Amino acid sequence: MNVEVTPLPGIGVRKDFALRNGRRIGVVTHRDGTTDLILSKSDDPDACLAELPLTSDEASTLANLLGAPQLVAQLNEEHKDLPGIHTRQIPVRTDSPFDGRTLGDTALRTRTSVSVVAVMRAGQAHPSPTPDFTLTAGDLLVTVGTSEGLDNAVKILTHG
Protein backbone atom coordinates (compact mmCIF):
# COMPACT_ATOMS: atom_id res chain seq x y z
CA MET A 1 0.00 0.00 0.00
CA ASN A 2 1.44 3.34 -1.02
CA VAL A 3 0.97 5.72 1.91
CA GLU A 4 1.56 9.35 1.00
CA VAL A 5 3.26 11.37 3.75
CA THR A 6 2.82 15.15 3.41
CA PRO A 7 4.31 17.59 5.92
CA LEU A 8 1.93 20.35 6.99
CA PRO A 9 4.27 23.11 8.20
CA GLY A 10 3.19 24.49 11.55
CA ILE A 11 0.51 21.84 12.02
CA GLY A 12 1.91 18.33 11.70
CA VAL A 13 1.92 15.55 9.14
CA ARG A 14 -0.77 14.14 6.86
CA LYS A 15 -0.58 10.44 5.98
CA ASP A 16 -3.12 9.06 3.56
CA PHE A 17 -3.61 6.59 0.75
CA ALA A 18 -6.10 6.04 -2.07
CA LEU A 19 -8.80 3.42 -1.74
CA ARG A 20 -9.80 1.23 -4.67
CA ASN A 21 -12.77 3.50 -5.39
CA GLY A 22 -10.48 6.52 -5.67
CA ARG A 23 -11.28 8.12 -2.32
CA ARG A 24 -8.49 8.92 0.10
CA ILE A 25 -8.42 7.84 3.72
CA GLY A 26 -5.81 8.63 6.32
CA VAL A 27 -4.86 10.65 9.34
CA VAL A 28 -3.56 14.10 10.18
CA THR A 29 -1.14 13.80 13.09
CA HIS A 30 -0.89 17.10 14.93
CA ARG A 31 2.29 18.34 16.61
CA ASP A 32 0.75 17.84 20.04
CA GLY A 33 0.14 14.16 19.28
CA THR A 34 -3.60 14.30 18.59
CA THR A 35 -4.88 12.50 15.52
CA ASP A 36 -7.62 13.39 13.05
CA LEU A 37 -9.18 10.69 10.90
CA ILE A 38 -9.77 12.03 7.40
CA LEU A 39 -11.84 10.73 4.49
CA SER A 40 -12.10 12.53 1.17
CA LYS A 41 -15.39 13.49 -0.46
CA SER A 42 -16.56 11.35 -3.33
CA ASP A 43 -17.38 14.25 -5.66
CA ASP A 44 -14.34 16.39 -4.75
CA PRO A 45 -11.24 14.30 -4.03
CA ASP A 46 -9.29 17.34 -2.82
CA ALA A 47 -11.71 18.05 0.03
CA CYS A 48 -12.48 16.06 3.17
CA LEU A 49 -15.89 14.73 4.08
CA ALA A 50 -14.94 14.43 7.71
CA GLU A 51 -12.09 15.38 9.95
CA LEU A 52 -12.67 13.48 13.17
CA PRO A 53 -10.42 14.24 16.12
CA LEU A 54 -9.52 10.98 17.91
CA THR A 55 -7.97 10.62 21.37
CA SER A 56 -5.08 8.14 21.55
CA ASP A 57 -7.37 5.56 23.22
CA GLU A 58 -9.97 5.93 20.48
CA ALA A 59 -7.35 5.71 17.77
CA SER A 60 -5.81 2.52 19.19
CA THR A 61 -9.23 0.91 19.68
CA LEU A 62 -10.13 1.68 16.06
CA ALA A 63 -6.78 0.28 14.94
CA ASN A 64 -7.47 -2.96 16.90
CA LEU A 65 -10.92 -3.26 15.36
CA LEU A 66 -9.45 -2.95 11.90
CA GLY A 67 -6.36 -5.09 12.51
CA ALA A 68 -7.55 -8.03 14.65
CA PRO A 69 -10.16 -9.66 12.34
CA GLN A 70 -7.52 -10.04 9.65
CA LEU A 71 -5.19 -11.89 12.00
CA VAL A 72 -8.03 -14.13 13.22
CA ALA A 73 -9.14 -14.88 9.64
CA GLN A 74 -5.59 -15.77 8.73
CA LEU A 75 -5.23 -18.12 11.72
CA ASN A 76 -8.63 -19.72 11.02
CA GLU A 77 -7.48 -20.38 7.47
CA GLU A 78 -4.32 -22.06 8.79
CA HIS A 79 -6.23 -24.22 11.28
CA LYS A 80 -9.12 -25.26 9.03
CA ASP A 81 -7.61 -28.73 8.50
CA LEU A 82 -7.56 -29.31 12.26
CA PRO A 83 -11.14 -30.04 13.38
CA GLY A 84 -12.08 -28.78 16.84
CA ILE A 85 -9.43 -26.03 16.88
CA HIS A 86 -10.81 -22.49 16.87
CA THR A 87 -9.34 -19.00 16.88
CA ARG A 88 -11.01 -16.23 18.80
CA GLN A 89 -10.19 -12.66 19.83
CA ILE A 90 -10.81 -11.94 23.51
CA PRO A 91 -10.72 -8.36 24.76
CA VAL A 92 -9.20 -7.29 28.09
CA ARG A 93 -11.95 -5.01 29.40
CA THR A 94 -11.42 -2.04 31.71
CA ASP A 95 -13.03 -3.95 34.60
CA SER A 96 -10.97 -7.09 33.95
CA PRO A 97 -9.00 -8.29 36.99
CA PHE A 98 -5.98 -8.72 34.69
CA ASP A 99 -5.77 -5.07 33.62
CA GLY A 100 -2.17 -4.21 34.58
CA ARG A 101 -1.18 -7.82 35.40
CA THR A 102 0.95 -10.20 33.39
CA LEU A 103 -0.19 -12.86 30.98
CA GLY A 104 1.41 -15.46 33.30
CA ASP A 105 -0.97 -14.38 36.08
CA THR A 106 -3.95 -15.53 34.02
CA ALA A 107 -2.54 -19.11 33.87
CA LEU A 108 -4.69 -19.58 30.75
CA ARG A 109 -2.63 -22.43 29.34
CA THR A 110 -2.73 -24.45 32.58
CA ARG A 111 -6.41 -23.82 33.29
CA THR A 112 -7.94 -24.01 29.80
CA SER A 113 -5.25 -25.39 27.43
CA VAL A 114 -5.81 -22.25 25.33
CA SER A 115 -2.72 -20.59 23.73
CA VAL A 116 -2.40 -16.86 23.29
CA VAL A 117 -0.73 -16.52 19.91
CA ALA A 118 -0.69 -12.71 19.78
CA VAL A 119 -1.80 -9.58 21.59
CA MET A 120 -3.21 -6.73 19.51
CA ARG A 121 -2.43 -3.35 20.99
CA ALA A 122 -2.93 -0.01 19.20
CA GLY A 123 -3.29 -1.84 15.90
CA GLN A 124 0.04 -3.62 16.35
CA ALA A 125 0.28 -7.37 16.73
CA HIS A 126 2.65 -8.53 19.46
CA PRO A 127 3.17 -12.17 18.43
CA SER A 128 3.96 -15.03 20.85
CA PRO A 129 3.71 -13.01 24.07
CA THR A 130 5.82 -14.40 26.96
CA PRO A 131 4.29 -15.00 30.44
CA ASP A 132 5.77 -11.70 31.71
CA PHE A 133 3.86 -9.68 29.05
CA THR A 134 1.79 -7.09 30.94
CA LEU A 135 -1.83 -6.79 29.80
CA THR A 136 -3.74 -3.52 29.80
CA ALA A 137 -7.37 -2.71 29.22
CA GLY A 138 -8.11 -2.41 25.50
CA ASP A 139 -5.75 -5.24 24.47
CA LEU A 140 -7.19 -7.94 22.26
CA LEU A 141 -5.84 -11.45 22.88
CA VAL A 142 -5.80 -13.63 19.78
CA THR A 143 -6.27 -17.14 21.16
CA VAL A 144 -6.31 -20.67 19.78
CA GLY A 145 -8.00 -23.65 21.45
CA THR A 146 -11.12 -25.81 21.69
CA SER A 147 -14.56 -24.15 21.92
CA GLU A 148 -14.89 -25.17 25.54
CA GLY A 149 -11.40 -23.94 26.42
CA LEU A 150 -12.05 -20.62 24.68
CA ASP A 151 -15.34 -20.12 26.56
CA ASN A 152 -13.51 -20.72 29.82
CA ALA A 153 -10.74 -18.33 28.80
CA VAL A 154 -13.33 -15.56 28.18
CA LYS A 155 -14.75 -16.14 31.68
CA ILE A 156 -11.31 -16.05 33.29
CA LEU A 157 -10.32 -12.84 31.54
CA THR A 158 -13.61 -11.17 32.50
CA HIS A 159 -14.11 -12.39 36.03
CA GLY A 160 -10.74 -13.80 37.12
Add this chain to the structure above:
Amino acid sequence: MDHTALELIELGAVFFGLGLLGRLAGRIGLSPIPLYLLGGLCFGSGGFFPLGDIGEFTSLASEVGVVLLLLLLGLEYSAAELITGLKRSWMGGVLDIVLNAAPGVAVALILGWGPVGAMVMGGVTYISSSGIVAKVLSDLGRLGNRETPVVLSILVFEDLVMAVYLPILTALLVGVTFFGGLEAVAISLAVIAVVLVVALRYGRFVSMVVDSPDREVFLLKVLGAALLVAGLASALQVSAAVGAFLLGIAISGSTAHNATRLLEPLRDLFAAVFFVVFGLNTDPRSIPPVLGWAVVLAVATALTKLGTGWWAARRQGIGRLGRARAGAALVARGEFSIVIAGLAVSYAAVPAELSALATAYVLIMAILGPIAAKFVEPVARALQFRRPSIEPSPSAGQ
Protein backbone atom coordinates in the same frame (compact mmCIF):
# COMPACT_ATOMS: atom_id res chain seq x y z
CA MET B 1 -6.13 59.40 43.46
CA ASP B 2 -2.38 58.89 43.21
CA HIS B 3 -0.57 58.25 39.95
CA THR B 4 0.00 54.50 40.34
CA ALA B 5 -3.62 53.87 41.23
CA LEU B 6 -4.74 55.72 38.12
CA GLU B 7 -2.32 53.77 35.95
CA LEU B 8 -3.47 50.44 37.35
CA ILE B 9 -7.10 51.37 36.80
CA GLU B 10 -6.47 52.45 33.23
CA LEU B 11 -4.46 49.34 32.41
CA GLY B 12 -7.04 47.10 34.03
CA ALA B 13 -9.81 48.80 32.08
CA VAL B 14 -7.91 48.32 28.82
CA PHE B 15 -7.26 44.60 29.43
CA PHE B 16 -10.78 43.99 30.65
CA GLY B 17 -12.20 45.80 27.64
CA LEU B 18 -9.99 43.71 25.33
CA GLY B 19 -11.20 40.56 27.05
CA LEU B 20 -14.80 41.55 26.37
CA LEU B 21 -13.95 42.34 22.74
CA GLY B 22 -12.15 38.99 22.36
CA ARG B 23 -15.20 37.21 23.75
CA LEU B 24 -17.44 39.07 21.33
CA ALA B 25 -15.13 38.12 18.45
CA GLY B 26 -15.27 34.47 19.51
CA ARG B 27 -19.08 34.58 19.65
CA ILE B 28 -19.44 35.86 16.10
CA GLY B 29 -16.58 33.72 14.80
CA LEU B 30 -14.21 36.56 13.99
CA SER B 31 -10.51 37.10 14.50
CA PRO B 32 -10.15 39.45 17.49
CA ILE B 33 -7.57 41.61 15.65
CA PRO B 34 -10.06 43.99 13.96
CA LEU B 35 -11.88 44.48 17.27
CA TYR B 36 -8.60 45.26 19.10
CA LEU B 37 -7.80 47.84 16.42
CA LEU B 38 -11.26 49.37 16.82
CA GLY B 39 -10.73 49.40 20.59
CA GLY B 40 -7.47 51.28 20.09
CA LEU B 41 -9.17 53.79 17.80
CA CYS B 42 -11.79 54.49 20.48
CA PHE B 43 -9.22 55.05 23.25
CA GLY B 44 -6.71 57.00 21.17
CA SER B 45 -6.05 60.59 20.30
CA GLY B 46 -9.26 62.05 18.92
CA GLY B 47 -11.19 59.03 20.18
CA PHE B 48 -13.71 58.88 22.98
CA PHE B 49 -11.42 58.23 25.96
CA PRO B 50 -7.87 59.51 25.47
CA LEU B 51 -5.47 57.48 27.65
CA GLY B 52 -2.40 59.40 28.69
CA ASP B 53 -0.86 57.93 31.78
CA ILE B 54 0.10 54.42 30.67
CA GLY B 55 1.76 55.41 27.40
CA GLU B 56 5.26 54.41 28.50
CA PHE B 57 4.20 50.95 29.53
CA THR B 58 2.02 50.28 26.51
CA SER B 59 4.62 51.41 23.98
CA LEU B 60 7.23 49.01 25.40
CA ALA B 61 4.61 46.29 25.76
CA SER B 62 3.63 46.68 22.12
CA GLU B 63 7.30 46.24 21.08
CA VAL B 64 7.38 43.05 23.15
CA GLY B 65 4.16 42.04 21.38
CA VAL B 66 5.84 42.29 17.97
CA VAL B 67 8.85 40.30 19.21
CA LEU B 68 6.58 37.56 20.58
CA LEU B 69 4.42 37.45 17.42
CA LEU B 70 7.49 36.80 15.30
CA LEU B 71 9.16 34.49 17.83
CA LEU B 72 6.13 32.20 17.88
CA LEU B 73 5.93 32.33 14.11
CA GLY B 74 9.53 31.10 13.98
CA LEU B 75 8.84 28.42 16.60
CA GLU B 76 6.03 27.07 14.46
CA TYR B 77 8.35 26.11 11.61
CA SER B 78 11.52 24.07 11.74
CA ALA B 79 14.42 25.01 9.48
CA ALA B 80 13.88 21.82 7.46
CA GLU B 81 10.24 22.75 6.85
CA LEU B 82 11.27 26.21 5.69
CA ILE B 83 13.77 24.78 3.20
CA THR B 84 11.25 22.27 1.77
CA GLY B 85 8.61 24.99 1.61
CA LEU B 86 11.02 27.26 -0.21
CA LYS B 87 11.93 24.58 -2.74
CA ARG B 88 8.35 23.53 -3.36
CA SER B 89 6.63 26.85 -3.63
CA TRP B 90 9.14 29.45 -4.76
CA MET B 91 7.36 30.05 -8.08
CA GLY B 92 4.00 30.51 -6.38
CA GLY B 93 5.78 32.63 -3.78
CA VAL B 94 7.29 34.96 -6.36
CA LEU B 95 3.93 35.31 -8.14
CA ASP B 96 2.43 36.04 -4.70
CA ILE B 97 4.87 38.93 -4.16
CA VAL B 98 4.34 40.43 -7.61
CA LEU B 99 0.52 40.19 -7.65
CA ASN B 100 -0.16 41.23 -4.08
CA ALA B 101 2.45 43.90 -3.44
CA ALA B 102 1.62 45.67 -6.71
CA PRO B 103 -1.79 47.10 -5.65
CA GLY B 104 -0.33 48.50 -2.43
CA VAL B 105 2.65 50.01 -4.25
CA ALA B 106 0.39 51.54 -6.90
CA VAL B 107 -1.99 53.16 -4.40
CA ALA B 108 0.91 54.55 -2.34
CA LEU B 109 2.45 56.08 -5.47
CA ILE B 110 -0.91 57.54 -6.59
CA LEU B 111 -1.33 59.12 -3.15
CA GLY B 112 2.18 60.58 -3.47
CA TRP B 113 3.77 58.77 -0.52
CA GLY B 114 7.04 58.21 -2.35
CA PRO B 115 9.15 55.06 -2.68
CA VAL B 116 9.33 54.40 1.09
CA GLY B 117 5.54 54.64 1.41
CA ALA B 118 5.20 52.36 -1.61
CA MET B 119 7.53 49.81 -0.03
CA VAL B 120 5.48 49.88 3.18
CA MET B 121 2.08 49.57 1.49
CA GLY B 122 3.41 46.80 -0.76
CA GLY B 123 4.33 44.83 2.36
CA VAL B 124 0.98 45.56 4.01
CA THR B 125 -1.05 44.23 1.08
CA TYR B 126 1.36 41.36 0.33
CA ILE B 127 1.49 39.40 3.53
CA SER B 128 -1.36 37.09 4.53
CA SER B 129 -2.15 36.55 8.18
CA SER B 130 -0.81 33.10 8.96
CA GLY B 131 -2.62 33.22 12.32
CA ILE B 132 -6.04 33.81 10.76
CA VAL B 133 -5.41 31.42 7.85
CA ALA B 134 -4.29 28.53 10.10
CA LYS B 135 -7.30 29.05 12.37
CA VAL B 136 -9.72 29.21 9.44
CA LEU B 137 -8.31 26.01 7.88
CA SER B 138 -8.62 24.17 11.16
CA ASP B 139 -12.10 25.57 11.96
CA LEU B 140 -13.45 24.62 8.53
CA GLY B 141 -11.95 21.11 8.80
CA ARG B 142 -9.67 21.54 5.83
CA LEU B 143 -6.39 20.31 7.32
CA GLY B 144 -6.72 17.00 5.48
CA ASN B 145 -7.52 18.64 2.15
CA ARG B 146 -5.09 18.22 -0.69
CA GLU B 147 -4.78 21.96 -1.36
CA THR B 148 -3.86 22.71 2.26
CA PRO B 149 -0.11 21.97 1.90
CA VAL B 150 -0.09 24.45 -1.01
CA VAL B 151 -1.62 27.15 1.19
CA LEU B 152 0.75 26.40 4.05
CA SER B 153 3.85 26.42 1.87
CA ILE B 154 2.89 29.84 0.50
CA LEU B 155 2.55 31.08 4.09
CA VAL B 156 5.99 29.64 4.89
CA PHE B 157 7.43 31.43 1.87
CA GLU B 158 5.82 34.71 2.91
CA ASP B 159 7.31 34.40 6.37
CA LEU B 160 10.79 33.90 4.91
CA VAL B 161 10.23 36.93 2.68
CA MET B 162 9.40 38.91 5.83
CA ALA B 163 12.83 37.99 7.20
CA VAL B 164 14.45 39.70 4.19
CA TYR B 165 11.89 42.47 3.77
CA LEU B 166 11.86 43.85 7.31
CA PRO B 167 15.63 44.62 7.45
CA ILE B 168 15.43 46.31 4.04
CA LEU B 169 12.44 48.34 5.19
CA THR B 170 14.21 49.28 8.41
CA ALA B 171 17.21 50.49 6.41
CA LEU B 172 14.96 52.55 4.12
CA LEU B 173 13.05 54.02 7.06
CA VAL B 174 16.17 55.28 8.83
CA GLY B 175 16.96 56.95 5.53
CA VAL B 176 20.22 55.32 4.50
CA THR B 177 21.79 55.73 1.08
CA PHE B 178 21.40 53.21 -1.71
CA PHE B 179 24.67 51.50 -0.74
CA GLY B 180 23.72 51.56 2.91
CA GLY B 181 20.54 49.77 1.90
CA LEU B 182 22.53 47.18 -0.01
CA GLU B 183 24.70 46.69 3.05
CA ALA B 184 21.64 46.11 5.23
CA VAL B 185 20.33 43.58 2.71
CA ALA B 186 23.70 41.81 2.57
CA ILE B 187 23.94 41.68 6.37
CA SER B 188 20.41 40.37 6.77
CA LEU B 189 20.82 37.73 4.04
CA ALA B 190 24.10 36.59 5.62
CA VAL B 191 22.52 36.44 9.08
CA ILE B 192 19.52 34.46 7.76
CA ALA B 193 21.81 32.01 5.95
CA VAL B 194 23.93 31.52 9.09
CA VAL B 195 20.84 31.03 11.26
CA LEU B 196 19.35 28.48 8.86
CA VAL B 197 22.63 26.53 8.77
CA VAL B 198 22.98 26.70 12.56
CA ALA B 199 19.35 25.65 13.00
CA LEU B 200 19.69 22.73 10.58
CA ARG B 201 23.01 21.45 11.95
CA TYR B 202 23.16 22.62 15.55
CA GLY B 203 19.52 23.37 16.37
CA ARG B 204 19.65 21.11 19.40
CA PHE B 205 22.45 23.17 21.00
CA VAL B 206 20.38 26.34 20.69
CA SER B 207 17.48 24.41 22.18
CA MET B 208 19.74 23.10 24.96
CA VAL B 209 20.81 26.60 25.97
CA VAL B 210 17.23 27.78 26.55
CA ASP B 211 15.70 24.48 27.64
CA SER B 212 14.97 23.69 31.26
CA PRO B 213 12.69 21.18 32.95
CA ASP B 214 11.48 23.92 35.29
CA ARG B 215 8.66 25.93 33.72
CA GLU B 216 9.57 29.17 35.42
CA VAL B 217 13.25 28.99 34.47
CA PHE B 218 12.33 27.96 30.93
CA LEU B 219 9.91 30.87 30.50
CA LEU B 220 12.44 33.41 31.75
CA LYS B 221 15.23 31.98 29.61
CA VAL B 222 13.20 31.87 26.39
CA LEU B 223 11.72 35.32 26.89
CA GLY B 224 15.10 36.74 27.90
CA ALA B 225 16.83 35.19 24.90
CA ALA B 226 14.15 36.51 22.54
CA LEU B 227 14.38 40.07 23.86
CA LEU B 228 18.20 39.97 23.87
CA VAL B 229 18.37 38.74 20.27
CA ALA B 230 15.67 41.20 19.21
CA GLY B 231 17.51 44.08 20.86
CA LEU B 232 20.85 43.12 19.30
CA ALA B 233 19.22 42.73 15.87
CA SER B 234 17.63 46.13 16.31
CA ALA B 235 21.01 47.65 17.18
CA LEU B 236 22.42 46.14 13.96
CA GLN B 237 19.49 47.72 12.03
CA VAL B 238 18.25 44.22 11.09
CA SER B 239 14.86 44.84 12.80
CA ALA B 240 14.01 43.41 16.21
CA ALA B 241 11.16 41.31 14.83
CA VAL B 242 13.42 39.42 12.42
CA GLY B 243 15.88 38.63 15.21
CA ALA B 244 13.08 37.04 17.21
CA PHE B 245 11.80 35.16 14.14
CA LEU B 246 15.25 33.69 13.46
CA LEU B 247 15.68 32.67 17.10
CA GLY B 248 12.33 30.91 16.86
CA ILE B 249 13.53 28.95 13.84
CA ALA B 250 16.76 27.96 15.57
CA ILE B 251 14.88 26.53 18.56
CA SER B 252 13.55 23.16 17.47
CA GLY B 253 11.93 19.90 18.46
CA SER B 254 10.21 19.43 21.78
CA THR B 255 11.80 22.62 23.15
CA ALA B 256 10.01 24.60 20.43
CA HIS B 257 6.75 22.82 21.21
CA ASN B 258 7.02 23.52 24.93
CA ALA B 259 8.07 27.11 24.33
CA THR B 260 5.03 27.65 22.10
CA ARG B 261 2.68 26.33 24.77
CA LEU B 262 4.30 28.48 27.44
CA LEU B 263 4.53 31.69 25.42
CA GLU B 264 1.17 31.60 23.68
CA PRO B 265 -0.75 33.35 26.50
CA LEU B 266 2.00 35.97 26.79
CA ARG B 267 1.92 36.58 23.05
CA ASP B 268 -1.84 36.97 23.10
CA LEU B 269 -1.54 39.55 25.87
CA PHE B 270 1.27 41.62 24.41
CA ALA B 271 0.07 41.32 20.80
CA ALA B 272 -3.34 42.62 21.92
CA VAL B 273 -1.56 45.62 23.46
CA PHE B 274 0.34 46.06 20.19
CA PHE B 275 -2.85 46.21 18.13
CA VAL B 276 -4.43 48.61 20.60
CA VAL B 277 -1.38 50.88 20.58
CA PHE B 278 -1.41 50.91 16.78
CA GLY B 279 -5.07 51.90 16.93
CA LEU B 280 -4.27 54.49 19.62
CA ASN B 281 -1.72 56.16 17.37
CA THR B 282 -4.16 56.37 14.50
CA ASP B 283 -6.52 59.32 14.52
CA PRO B 284 -10.01 57.96 13.77
CA ARG B 285 -10.83 61.21 11.95
CA SER B 286 -8.15 60.39 9.34
CA ILE B 287 -9.86 57.15 8.32
CA PRO B 288 -12.94 58.35 6.35
CA PRO B 289 -10.83 60.18 3.71
CA VAL B 290 -8.85 57.00 2.94
CA LEU B 291 -11.76 54.56 3.28
CA GLY B 292 -12.41 54.58 -0.47
CA TRP B 293 -8.83 53.58 -1.18
CA ALA B 294 -8.97 50.89 1.49
CA VAL B 295 -12.02 49.36 -0.21
CA VAL B 296 -10.30 49.53 -3.62
CA LEU B 297 -7.23 47.81 -2.16
CA ALA B 298 -9.36 45.23 -0.39
CA VAL B 299 -11.19 44.23 -3.57
CA ALA B 300 -8.02 44.22 -5.69
CA THR B 301 -5.88 42.26 -3.26
CA ALA B 302 -8.65 39.77 -2.46
CA LEU B 303 -8.75 38.98 -6.17
CA THR B 304 -4.96 38.80 -6.49
CA LYS B 305 -4.67 36.40 -3.53
CA LEU B 306 -7.43 34.31 -5.04
CA GLY B 307 -5.42 34.24 -8.28
CA THR B 308 -2.21 33.31 -6.45
CA GLY B 309 -3.81 30.41 -4.61
CA TRP B 310 -5.62 29.25 -7.76
CA TRP B 311 -2.40 29.20 -9.77
CA ALA B 312 -0.29 27.53 -7.08
CA ALA B 313 -2.92 24.85 -6.42
CA ARG B 314 -3.34 24.22 -10.13
CA ARG B 315 0.38 23.52 -10.45
CA GLN B 316 -0.04 20.75 -7.87
CA GLY B 317 -2.84 19.18 -9.88
CA ILE B 318 -5.66 20.28 -7.58
CA GLY B 319 -9.21 20.47 -9.01
CA ARG B 320 -11.16 23.69 -9.56
CA LEU B 321 -12.95 23.71 -6.21
CA GLY B 322 -9.68 23.07 -4.40
CA ARG B 323 -7.98 25.90 -6.31
CA ALA B 324 -10.75 28.30 -5.33
CA ARG B 325 -10.49 27.17 -1.70
CA ALA B 326 -6.71 27.63 -1.70
CA GLY B 327 -7.05 31.17 -3.07
CA ALA B 328 -9.78 32.22 -0.68
CA ALA B 329 -7.94 30.82 2.34
CA LEU B 330 -5.07 33.22 1.66
CA VAL B 331 -7.21 36.39 1.47
CA ALA B 332 -7.00 37.28 5.19
CA ARG B 333 -4.49 39.97 6.18
CA GLY B 334 -3.87 40.76 9.81
CA GLU B 335 -1.09 40.90 12.37
CA PHE B 336 1.90 41.18 10.01
CA SER B 337 0.38 43.96 7.91
CA ILE B 338 0.02 45.90 11.15
CA VAL B 339 3.58 44.98 12.19
CA ILE B 340 4.87 46.47 8.92
CA ALA B 341 2.72 49.60 9.15
CA GLY B 342 3.61 49.95 12.84
CA LEU B 343 7.33 49.81 12.04
CA ALA B 344 6.90 52.53 9.40
CA VAL B 345 4.88 54.75 11.72
CA SER B 346 7.41 54.40 14.54
CA TYR B 347 10.12 55.93 12.33
CA ALA B 348 7.80 58.77 11.28
CA ALA B 349 9.14 58.43 7.75
CA VAL B 350 5.69 58.08 6.21
CA PRO B 351 2.60 60.31 6.24
CA ALA B 352 0.04 59.83 9.02
CA GLU B 353 -2.62 58.78 6.51
CA LEU B 354 -0.65 55.59 5.92
CA SER B 355 -1.50 54.21 9.35
CA ALA B 356 -5.14 55.18 8.77
CA LEU B 357 -5.18 53.38 5.42
CA ALA B 358 -3.41 50.31 6.87
CA THR B 359 -5.87 50.20 9.78
CA ALA B 360 -8.91 50.46 7.51
CA TYR B 361 -7.44 47.90 5.11
CA VAL B 362 -6.66 45.33 7.82
CA LEU B 363 -10.08 45.91 9.43
CA ILE B 364 -11.69 44.97 6.14
CA MET B 365 -9.38 42.08 5.25
CA ALA B 366 -9.34 40.43 8.67
CA ILE B 367 -13.13 40.25 8.51
CA LEU B 368 -13.39 39.49 4.78
CA GLY B 369 -10.74 36.71 4.84
CA PRO B 370 -12.57 34.13 6.97
CA ILE B 371 -15.87 34.96 5.22
CA ALA B 372 -14.27 34.45 1.79
CA ALA B 373 -12.75 31.14 2.91
CA LYS B 374 -16.11 29.93 4.19
CA PHE B 375 -18.29 30.91 1.26
CA VAL B 376 -15.94 30.28 -1.64
CA GLU B 377 -16.99 26.65 -1.91
CA PRO B 378 -20.75 27.14 -2.32
CA VAL B 379 -20.12 30.04 -4.70
CA ALA B 380 -17.63 28.04 -6.77
CA ARG B 381 -20.03 25.07 -6.85
CA ALA B 382 -22.86 27.32 -8.06
CA LEU B 383 -20.64 28.75 -10.78
CA GLN B 384 -19.49 25.30 -11.82
CA PHE B 385 -23.09 24.09 -11.89
CA ARG B 386 -24.08 26.94 -14.18
CA ARG B 387 -21.23 26.28 -16.58
CA PRO B 388 -20.78 22.53 -16.45
CA SER B 389 -19.57 22.23 -20.03
CA ILE B 390 -16.44 24.36 -19.63
CA GLU B 391 -13.31 22.31 -18.89
CA PRO B 392 -14.36 19.94 -16.12
CA SER B 393 -11.70 19.67 -13.45
CA PRO B 394 -9.24 16.87 -14.25
CA SER B 395 -9.77 14.93 -11.06
CA ALA B 396 -13.51 15.46 -10.59
CA GLY B 397 -15.83 12.48 -10.74
CA GLN B 398 -13.42 9.90 -9.38
